[in-house]
Amino acid sequence: MEKIKTLIVDDEPNARSLLHNFIEEYCPEIELIGEAENVKSAVKIINNNDIDLVFLDVEMPNENGFALFEYFNKPNFETIFCTAYSQYAIRAFEVSAVDYILKPVSIAKLKEAIEKVAEKRNRNTQTNNIAILKENLLENQIRKIGIHIGDGIVFMDINDIFYFEADSSYTTIHHKKGKDLVVKKIKHFENLLSSDTRFFRIHRSYFVNITLIKKYSKKDGLSITYDDKILLPVSREKKEEFEDFMQMNNIV
Known part of the structure; x- marks a missing residue:
């Protein structure tokens, strides 16, 4: 070589x-x-x-x-x-x-x-x-992340991501153009964006962008809604922390 x-x-x-x-x-x-x-x-x-x-x-x-x-x-x-x-x-x-x-x-x-x-x-x-x-490096918040898809790297705008969904050793990234499955555990993305005030782990399966949430409901089980279609559960043990997090970041 x-x-x-x-x-x-x-x-x-x-x-x-x-x-x-x-x-x-x-x-x-x-x-x-x-x-x-x-x-x-x-x-x-x-x-x-x-x-x-x-x-x-x-x-x-x-x-x-x-x-x-x-x-x-x-x-x-x-x-x-x-x-x-x-x-x-x-x-x-x-x-x-x-x-x-x-x-x-x-x-x-x-x-x-x-x-x-x-x-x-x-x-x-x-x-x-x-x-x-x-x-x-110039921003206070990360603007894009590099996602390994196939043989290449796709740079995805953080603000276009709705949420990360755990799937065993994989993670599905749901975004404005669709979704992509990547060979990374959801914990990888949670650690990567640990200081980013836009994201919160509402459930063991979901790490979500709170700035794109359309509705937070406390009726019939805790849940959040995106675009009046995507409904995700908020775990009971995360309820108080989640509400404090949103309040702290002026979401509610």
């Missing part, structure tokens, strides 16, 4: 050296083309070489890592972020389907991230997800 031509971008010499040594020792599929201490140096190397993959630090002086993408209309390289970023930012990486490694770098996470890149190359698929990532 053709080697993955790779560039390391980090302002810290020790961080570059550690990653370099890990790659040399544990990642035979990688061919290191060079290292850069800032974005401008990285741009020069990318323009003068056929780079497949960039390991990119986020927090750097003068220009942070995201500035790299301002120099390319459509980046033709994959990116693995190496970051000590906040927990919110990590969720933004996750939902944008961008690979990342938390510092200090571990060998296991490094190999896992490189495997993802290799898989994408084998499928000949290109992911242009940098714009989505930047949108999510």
Whole structure:
């Protein structure tokens, strides 16, 4: 298999050296083309070489890592972020389907991230997800999530999602254009959107967008309604917490 031509971008010499040594020792599929201490140096190397993959630090002086993408209309390289970023930012990486490694770098996470890149190359698929990532980081709330459907990734607007429905090890995402079944447990989405005030787990089977609810009924069993058609139960043990949650977020 053709080697993955790779560039390391980090302002810290020790961080570059550690990653370099890990790659040399544990990642035979990688061919290191060079290292850069800032974005401008990285741009020069990318323009003068056929780079497949960039390991990119986020927090750097003068220009942070995201500035790299301002120099390319459509980046033709994959990116693995190496970051000590906040927990919110990590969720933004996750939902944008961008690979990342938390510092200090571990060998296991490094190999896992490189495997993802290799898989994408084998499928000949290109992911242009940098714009989505930047949108999510700039917002107080996540705007889009990347959903693996078939061999690709569909970026879905959070505001278009009615609710997530548990189905054993799968989850059905009900949205304005229909529904999609994904190979993720509902707990994955609950954790992903744990700080998002638009979503609440009303039942063991349902994680719902409360901003799209048309009606909350306390008659004949607790329930919520979407579009006068979709009726979902609210579990008794969630009633008080759910009502407090809606009140706190100015829904009722």
